[in-house]
Amino acid sequence: MNTFNVLTIFPEIFSPVEKGIIGRANDSGIIHINKINIRDYTKSKHKNTDDYPYGGGEGMLMTAQPVIDAWRSIKNPGITIFLSPKGKVLDQKKCIELSEYNNLTLLCGRYEGIDERIIDKIIDEEISIGDFVISGGETAAMIIIDAVARMLPGVLGNEKSNKNESHFCSLLEFPQYTRPENFEGMKVPAVLLSGNHAKIKEYKFSKSLIETYLKRPDMLKKRGITKEEAKFIIAELPEKERDILKYLK
Numbered sequence: 001m002n003t004f005n006v007l008t009i010f011p012e013i014f015s016p017v018e019k020g021i022i023g024r025a026n027d028s029g030i031i032h033i034n035k036i037n038i039r040d041y042t043k044s045k046h047k048n049t050d051d052y053p054y055g056g057g058e059g060m061l062m063t064a065q066p067v068i069d070a071w072r073s074i075k076n077p078g079i080t081i082f083l084s085p086k087g088k089v090l091d092q093k094k095c096i097e098l099s100e101y102n103n104l105t106l107l108c109g110r111y112e113g114i115d116e117r118i119i120d121k122i123i124d125e126e127i128s129i130g131d132f133v134i135s136g137g138e139t140a141a142m143i144i145i146d147a148v149a150r151m152l153p154g155v156l157g158n159e160k161s162n163k164n165e166s167h168f169c170s171l172l173e174f175p176q177y178t179r180p181e182n183f184e185g186m187k188v189p190a191v192l193l194s195g196n197h198a199k200i201k202e203y204k205f206s207k208s209l210i211e212t213y214l215k216r217p218d219m220l221k222k223r224g225i226t227k228e229e230a231k232f233i234i235a236e237l238p239e240k241e242r243d244i245l246k247y248l249k
């Protein structure tokens with residue numbers, strides 16, 4: 001079982017990962033989302049978990065004592081991550097790496113952040129969900145739990161369903177369609193209805209390449225493409241031929 005220990009002052013707001021695929025994995029014991037309420041550990045008279053920053057400045061900071069004592073209550077914290085806009089930005093590669101740990105501990109900041117000594121004492125790594133600021137680490141922690149849990153065996157019904165997903169194989173997912181075949185005059189591509197599995201496979205792969213080229217050229221450049229793969233793009237976007245050559249491996 002993979003355990004996600006979450007240190008938070010808002011344990012009641014984790015319902016997004018307690019429903020759907022991730023919720024089922026939690027209910028069936030494939031993963032365990034262990035929420036620890038930092039406030040339960042405060043020794044302050046008024047149950048505070050925050051205080052004014054030394055040297056002045058905006059807002060409040062989370063104090064060290066309740067966070068550290070809450071962390072110490074965890075039997076096996078594994079690696080401890082602080083969700084922070086200063087961290088390394090999360091990507092699929094990082095999620096795969098994190099899925100290899102049996103125990104992860106996620107510290108959710110609130111207010112203007114946390115006393116730096118918490119980082120010095122217990123934090124192994126800081127992770128950001130993107131170059132913007134949100135009001136608390138909880139939504140960021142849920143994103144990590146969701147993205148990492150999906151990588152674990154048994155969480156997605158079909159083990160293969162990961163492999164085609166955007167980012168998993170350095171390509172974005174191909175466009176998909178469900179019923180009806182004709183929606184307000186917009187038809188599903190005929191090849192998908194053909195029953196020809198080889199053709200469908202090729203179609204999906206070429207659409208993945210094209211989708212990535214059009215929407216995330218930076219990803220495709222990093223991955224590189226073979227001459228064979230370039231042909232798929234040129235077939236659909238002939239005017240891009242010269243540009244595509246720059247992507248060759």
Ligand code: SAH
Nearest residue numbers: 083084085109113128129133134136137140
């Ligand atoms: N004053 C801080 C931001 C505090 S926001 C600064 O300028 O760096 C409050 C909390 O929200 C943070 O402690 C962190 O846990 C969380 N948070 C904010 N933005 C985040 C991001 N991009 N990724 C992950 N966590 C974030």
